[in-house]
Amino acid sequence: NAGVMQNPRHLVRRRGQEARLRCSPMKGHSHVYWYRQLPEEGLKFMVYLQKENIIDESGMPKERFSAEFPKEGPSILRIQQVVRGDSAAYFCASSLPTRAPYEQYFGPGTRLTVT
């Protein structure tokens, strides 16, 4: 049973470009979470999605960031017009739609570097 998959593992973008990060949850998991880890900091929650719904986006920056989890296909975290401060590791986690609290399984992360 494959774990949570994220791609790309490393992404380099110039300032002003768009970054698209993909997350495929574990088989049977319909809940997806995105976290960001800045250098020397712990992981910070960004957004929690279920299929076709955003449940909690309280950690998402107000501008340039968006996330989706369509009925088919992976979850996408999209960062428009990237800036140097967006350089970080972005982790995706998924969980089963069973009785809460949900146990989250993490992917390997995408390391975004903005030059």
Add this chain to the structure above:
Amino acid sequence: AQSVSQHNHHVILSEAASLELGCNYSYGGTVNLFWYVQYPGQHLQLLLKYFSGDPLVKGIKGFEAEFIKSKFSFNLRKPSVQWSDTAEYFCAVNAAGNEKLTFGTGTRLTIIP
């Protein structure tokens, strides 16, 4: 808002030494508590979790943690560490009914053979 503190940023131990990593959280309500481990080059893995019941929980690889509600603590312990325990350890908490996890900044553990 809840927060998690891990006071030890880097811990260095010899093999067979005992380990205790501190974790304190601030939140007044009911919480779920987790310890995750990230081995070099690998993704985060769940070591153990506390949801309710016995405050002493046992996880994989001989790790255990004790929830002390009065101290808002969830310290991780292992009686005898191995070189393969070298990794970064993260404590995390979420409020009951809220799935988003709040993480500590992590503790890097280095075991010397």
